[in-house]
Amino acid sequence: MNSNALFSASFYLKVIFAVSLLVLIFISALTYKHSVSLADSTEWVMHTYKTNIQLDQLFSYLKDAETGQRGFIITRDSLFLEPYYTARQNVNNSFIHLKELIASDQQQEHLDTLYELINARFEQLEVSLAILNTIPVNTSLLKTSMYIGKDFMDRIRVHVAKMNALEMSFLEQRQSKYEQKNSITPLFSMLLLLFALSMFIFSYWKINKDLIILKQTNEQLRIHSESMAHAEEIGAFSSWNWNLKTNQLAFSDNQYRLLGSPPQSFEPNFKNFIQFVHPQDQPIVSEGFEHARSTNTYPTADFRVIRLDGAVRHFKTLSRLVPDKFGTNILIGINMDITDQFLNNEALKARNHELEQKNKELASFNHVASHDLQEPLRIVQTYISRLTGKEIEMMTEKGKDYIGRIKVSINRMRILIDALLLFSRTNRIESVFEISDLNLLLENAKQDLAQSIEQKKATITSVQLPKLNVIPFQIQQLFTNLIGNSIKYRKPDEPLVIRINCEKLTGADQHALKLGGKGKYYKISVEDNGIGFEQHYADHIFNLFQRLHHYDEYEGTGIGLAICKKIVENHSGLITAEGRPGQGASFFIYLPA
Amino acid sequence: MHIEPIHILLADDDENDRLIFNDAFEEIKIKTVVNMVKDGIELMQYLQTPGTKIPHLLFLDLNMPRKGGMECLMEIKKLDCFKDLAIAIYSTSASDEDVEETFIRGANVYIKKPSDFEQLKRILTKVITINWQYHTSGLNRDVFLLNL
Numbered sequence: 001m002n003s004n005a006l007f008s009a010s011f012y013l014k015v016i017f018a019v020s021l022l023v024l025i026f027i028s029a030l031t032y033k034h035s036v037s038l039a040d041s042t043e044w045v046m047h048t049y050k051t052n053i054q055l056d057q058l059f060s061y062l063k064d065a066e067t068g069q070r071g072f073i074i075t076r077d078s079l080f081l082e083p084y085y086t087a088r089q090n091v092n093n094s095f096i097h098l099k100e101l102i103a104s105d106q107q108q109e110h111l112d113t114l115y116e117l118i119n120a121r122f123e124q125l126e127v128s129l130a131i132l133n134t135i136p137v138n139t140s141l142l143k144t145s146m147y148i149g150k151d152f153m154d155r156i157r158v159h160v161a162k163m164n165a166l167e168m169s170f171l172e173q174r175q176s177k178y179e180q181k182n183s184i185t186p187l188f189s190m191l192l193l194l195f196a197l198s199m200f201i202f203s204y205w206k207i208n209k210d211l212i213i214l215k216q217t218n219e220q221l222r223i224h225s226e227s228m229a230h231a232e233e234i235g236a237f238s239s240w241n242w243n244l245k246t247n248q249l250a251f252s253d254n255q256y257r258l259l260g261s262p263p264q265s266f267e268p269n270f271k272n273f274i275q276f277v278h279p280q281d282q283p284i285v286s287e288g289f290e291h292a293r294s295t296n297t298y299p300t301a302d303f304r305v306i307r308l309d310g311a312v313r314h315f316k317t318l319s320r321l322v323p324d325k326f327g328t329n330i331l332i333g334i335n336m337d338i339t340d341q342f343l344n345n346e347a348l349k350a351r352n353h354e355l356e357q358k359n360k361e362l363a364s365f366n367h368v369a370s371h372d373l374q375e376p377l378r379i380v381q382t383y384i385s386r387l388t389g390k391e392i393e394m395m396t397e398k399g400k401d402y403i404g405r406i407k408v409s410i411n412r413m414r415i416l417i418d419a420l421l422l423f424s425r426t427n428r429i430e431s432v433f434e435i436s437d438l439n440l441l442l443e444n445a446k447q448d449l450a451q452s453i454e455q456k457k458a459t460i461t462s463v464q465l466p467k468l469n470v471i472p473f474q475i476q477q478l479f480t481n482l483i484g485n486s487i488k489y490r491k492p493d494e495p496l497v498i499r500i501n502c503e504k505l506t507g508a509d510q511h512a513l514k515l516g517g518k519g520k521y522y523k524i525s526v527e528d529n530g531i532g533f534e535q536h537y538a539d540h541i542f543n544l545f546q547r548l549h550h551y552d553e554y555e556g557t558g559i560g561l562a563i564c565k566k567i568v569e570n571h572s573g574l575i576t577a578e579g580r581p582g583q584g585a586s587f588f589i590y591l592p593a
Numbered sequence: 594m595h596i597e598p599i600h601i602l603l604a605d606d607d608e609n610d611r612l613i614f615n616d617a618f619e620e621i622k623i624k625t626v627v628n629m630v631k632d633g634i635e636l637m638q639y640l641q642t643p644g645t646k647i648p649h650l651l652f653l654d655l656n657m658p659r660k661g662g663m664e665c666l667m668e669i670k671k672l673d674c675f676k677d678l679a680i681a682i683y684s685t686s687a688s689d690e691d692v693e694e695t696f697i698r699g700a701n702v703y704i705k706k707p708s709d710f711e712q713l714k715r716i717l718t719k720v721i722t723i724n725w726q727y728h729t730s731g732l733n734r735d736v737f738l739l740n741l
Binding site: 371374375377378379381382383385386389414 | 607609610613616656685686706707708709710711713
């Protein structure tokens with residue numbers, strides 16, 4: 001798992017935690033509300049019972065008053081009036097209590113009616129008492145008053161019963177409302193709780209899983225860093241990183257080893273490092289350091305260090321700026337011990353210098369061949385031409401024969417020197433490569449040989465050739481030499497046919513021919529129906545001055561094909577030959593596309 | 594009619610070449626006066642000796658000891674008194690570099706020494722019969738190297 005996935009995992013965990021927390025808070029709030037409404041409901045039940053009890057008490061006080069009055073009527077003893085007056089007071093108290101208790105408008109109205117009824121009842125009781133106090137007592141009037149009193153009492157009883165019933169109905173209403181409101185709460189809370197629980201379980205599982213991945217990642221990291229350390233030791237390089245903001249530098253263990261010092265044996269800073277740098281190269285390193293401070297890039301630098309054991313080693317520093325997650329610029333770099341490469345390079349340079357020297361010698365040989373050798377030859381030729389002018393008349397036949405033979409030899413020598421010159425010229429390095437149309441170069445070569453081709457009635461067929469990056473005059477020379485070769489070694493009794501073909505080489509063929517490089521190659525073949533040669537001479541014929549025939553059979557210098565080989569080698573190509581004695585020869589040129 | 598002989602000067606270090614050169618002019622049926630010097634130093638001394646008649650045509654070998662033909666060519670071209678002197682480079686080799694450089698330095702014609710006496714005679718005849726003023730005005734690299 002990469003760090004990004006781990007990062008998103010921790011993000012998910014945070015979300016899960018937050019959701020669970022919210023759910024728990026919600027459950028707490030719900031439970032609180034639920035218990036509050038439960039208390040509320042209990043209070044209302046209490047209230048109803050209190051009201052009803054108060055009403056019953058009120059009625060019972062009334063009855064007390066009535067009973068007291070009745071006792072007075074029978075006994076005329078004022079002792080019985082005592083409970084009557086107490087009851088009256090009690091009724092009033094009870095009434096005030098009820099007024100406080102009753103909240104609903106409907107019940108309040110009922111209470112008002114009850115008040116009026118009770119008042120009327122007490123007035124009637126007063127009326128009855130007043131009748132009793134008149135002497136003689138008007139019994140019929142008392143009777144009537146008592147009846148009216150009873151009637152009031154009945155009405156009050158009914159009314160109280162009504163109020164009781166109403167209060168009970170209120171209670172029922174509230175009870176059902178409460179039940180309605182709170183019936184789903186426990187289930188809901190339970191579900192939420194289960195949800196939160198499952199969330200916690202999931203989080204636990206996830207954290208566990210991430211921990212395992214973290215452990216694995218840590219293990220991988222450990223292996224990576226170990227293999228990195230080994231790689232540094234094997235490859236003789238070290239790594240460092242430099243926080244440009246805090247100016248903190250860290251060296252890998254191998255940095256110390258490369259300096260011949262035990263790992264982490266000194267504090268990794270610039271001052272300590274530069275003490276190891278060769279005094280002559282210290283400016284290079286400190287300039288690089290200053291450069292990095294001002295431009296955030298450390299230039300690639302080569303410098304020498306002196307190890308603790310005194311050995312001088314060549315170092316190369318490469319680096320790259322890598323800003324971290326928080327945008328801090330961190331330079332990450334490596335120091336390589338390139339001493340071996342450096343020494344090899346020095347040896348190569350020396351050898352190169354030697355080669356250049358040799359090349360110069362060759363060039364002066366070229367000059368010697370072109371001038372100093374040609375000069376005496378020319379003088380000899382000129383004198384011979386003088387001899388063959390007037391002087392020839394005075395010579396014997398034998399003398400004339402000798403002169404003729406000298407002339408032939410001198411001519412061959414001239415041809416040889418010219419060919420040698422041509423060969424050495426193909427060695428020149430300063431020749432310029434350019435994209436050239438090989439068809440055009442072939443056409444030019446045919447033009448060069450037009451006279452011979454015409455004379456020998458040779459037929460040359462060719463396919464479309466590609467455009468390649470070549471040294472034009474050399475490739476033209478190559479065609480000229482190969483066609484010239486075919487013309488020279490034609491069969492005397494058969495018309496000469498030269499076929500030039502071209503194809504792109506397959507990867508397998510290219511591999512078989514050991515043609516390196518990444519690019520493709522073209523295979524150009526020049527085939528003839530001439531006298532051919534024995535296949536075992538196929539390599540031999542490309543060597544300088546190597547010939548398969550005597551001068552009296554075929555003229556030649558043994559340089560033409562050597563030049564061909566040189567030219568193809570100049571183009572990083574390959575030339576091979578196939579001979580079939582009496583049937584013909586094929587030359588194959590492989591040139592990079 | 595009296596015709597003034599053509600004055601010719603050859604600077605060449607090779608004795609054989611000088612001999613053949615002289616023989617060729619002896620056989621050419623044109624009245625010439627041929628003088629010879631052996632190297633560049635002698636050439637410059639000869640040309641700068643007071644009273645010397647400036648030749649019509651100078652044949653200059655490039656490869657000479659002490660002072661080479663290229664050096665002489667540069668020196669002569671710097672001097673105003675020799676501005677009418679026609680210079681023929683007369684060398685064994687005709688490498689592209691030599692031909693190019695002598696052309697740039699102001700030589701009038703480039704002759705590759707032939708290896709046949711009859712051919713030499715033909716070339717020399719042609720060179721001394723060229724109207725140099727006319728030839729120089731239309732001079733280009735293609736006709737500079739004399740081919741016969």
